[in-house]
Amino acid sequence: AQRVTQPEKLLSVFKGAPVELKCNYSYSGSPELFWYVQYSRQRLQLLLRHISRESIKGFTADLNKGETSFHLKKPFAQEEDSAMYYCALKGSNYKLTFGKGTLLTVNP
């Protein structure tokens, strides 16, 4: 079975502060991890994937297989980062399992 846990339902930070959204997973095989984001009144969309090792909008995420984690980080949060963030895991069967999401609010 594949499972994704996002322990924080809500996260509030001030503009310019660092932000870390936590994600832990459970999967017996070799997983692919993703972060999706849903801005207000917009569609859910892919933010980044671990295999690309990219930085998107200042966000990065590193897959830590030892800790089975894929935390999303940004050194300096911006107000426009306020959104719902979902961590997702894809197993070998192409099934994408999402965590319950974290609502990030960046205060001015």
Add this chain to the structure above:
Amino acid sequence: DAGVIQSPRHEVTEMGQEVTLRCKPISGHDYLFWYRQTMMRGLELLIYFNNNVPIDDSGMPEDRFSAKMPNASFSTLKIQPSEPRDSAVYFCASSFLARTGELFFGEGSRLTVL
């Protein structure tokens, strides 16, 4: 391309009524997914299709739910009879090959069952 198109955007119905949600995937995509979003449970995968064939329907809550994909450009999710606990936002998403893991989501159908 207009992306994944879902209809209706909002549906309010009474308990016991039949509800049909519709989805038009992006042309050329060969995977289609139906998800349900609630505050309590987040995004749950209900069922997904590959080349119009249902691959995994283990997330379908119960027999009241059914999904079909008669062709590559259309899918339906039906709830009969509907119950208040079915109230949620239902998302359809499509993907090409699904290997990349990038799903393209529709805007969702918000269902309220009174």
